[in-house]
Amino acid sequence: SQQGEEDPQAxxxxxxxxxxxxxxxxxxxxxxxxxxxNSGRGLVHLILIRSNERExxxxxxxxxLDTSKKSSSLLITASxxxxxxxxxxxxxxxxxxxxxxxxxxxxxxxQP
Amino acid sequence: DGGITQSPKYLFRKEGQNVTLSCEQxxxxxxxxxxxxxxxxxxxxxYYSQIVNDFQKGDIAExxxxxxxxxxxxPLTVTSAQKNPTAxxxxxxxxxxxxxxxxxxxxxxxxxxxx
Numbered sequence: 286s287q288q289g290e291e292d293p294q295a296x297x298x299x300x301x302x303x304x305x306x307x308x309x310x311x312x313x314x315x316x317x318x319x320x321x322x323n324s325g326r327g328l329v330h331l332i333l334i335r336s337n338e339r340e341x342x343x344x345x346x347x348x349x350l351d352t353s354k355k356s357s358s359l360l361i362t363a364s365x366x367x368x369x370x371x372x373x374x375x376x377x378x379x380x381x382x383x384x385x386x387x388x389x390x391x392x393x394x395x396q397p
Numbered sequence: 398d399g400g401i402t403q404s405p406k407y408l409f410r411k412e413g414q415n416v417t418l419s420c421e422q423x424x425x426x427x428x429x430x431x432x433x434x435x436x437x438x439x440x441x442x443x444y445y446s447q448i449v450n451d452f453q454k455g456d457i458a459e460x461x462x463x464x465x466x467x468x469x470x471x472p473l474t475v476t477s478a479q480k481n482p483t484a485x486x487x488x489x490x491x492x493x494x495x496x497x498x499x500x501x502x503x504x505x506x507x508x509x510x511x512x
Contacts (some may be wrong), residue, residue, distance in 0.1 A: 327487055327503035328440075335475040335498060373439055377497055383447065384430055384455060385501060389440035 291374060291388040299396050304361040306391040308374030309354075315377045316387065317350055320357050322371045331359075331372075336379065366397040400424070403504035410475065410482060411496050411512050418473045418507045420488035427493045429471035430501065433457060434485040443486075446471055447493060475509060483511050 292307045311319070316335045320328040334341045334350045334357070341348045347360040357374055371392045375385035401422040421431065422460045428447045432440035435442045444456030446465040460479025465471055471490075475482045491499040 318500070320503075325506075325508075327505045328489075328501075329503070330500045332399075334501060375440075383428060383491070383493065383497065383499065384442045384445045385432075385440070386442070386456075387432075389439045389508060390437075 291372075291391045293391060294389070295392045295394070297394040297396065298364055300364060300366055302364055304364050304368070304393055304395070306359045306372055306393070308357045308359070308388050310357075310374070310386075310388070311355065312376070313347045313379045314352070315379045317348075317357050318375045318377070319346075319348060319357075320373045320375060322373065322390075324370075328373065355382075361393075362394045363392075366395050369393060369395045401488060401490050401502055401504040403486075405505050406505070408507055408509045409512050410509060413477045415474055415476050416509070417454060418475070418486055418488075418509070420471045420473065420504060421469055422490040422502075422504075423469060424490055424502060425468070426490035426502070427468070427488075428491045429465065430489045430491075430498070431455075431461075431463065431473045432487045432489065434487060440487060441474065484509060484510055494498070 293362050318333045319331040322328045332343045332348050334348050345362045350357045371390045373390045375387045404419045430445040431443040434440045441457050443461050444463040446452035462474045488504040489501040491501045
């Protein structure tokens, strides 16, 4: 079963603009991760945020986590055409199960 | 050159046929996973294994089987009982860290099509 929803399902922006994607989940988590998928390819890990963290940065990426609202956001600053991809949030529950539960993803198109 | 490989890239299945998807990793990871992705959707967990000779069902295990005879290998068999097997199959592996927080590394995927 899908863990939750991502919003928006699709996003189209111009190069240089910021892109924000949101993710909601249903259960208590150990951590939340964001992955990127280029069309027809495997997934690439972007960033991990633990349940006791509220914000994390990595290069042009900024992730926030609000465990009280069971939600997270991914911000990509100064987007580039090469950022065009699908972005997925995935959660690891605090039950000890290590496998990821994915959201439905946001398809980002960055126009040059 | 370390990584996780999947083969074949494309696989065609005839009615009533079992097919096996290969997944190999040389990252010395303890855990391996199989996910299914349908068009425009996120990934759903089929099976996972945290140690050799042991594996657990995921959320959509019906019609699939796996084995973990070697640490490096985690093949997935799509049986004839899986009535709608057309999908993109992704294998992943990870370490197992105390307290969790592992990153999963994904293979390039196998696209399974039914003839």
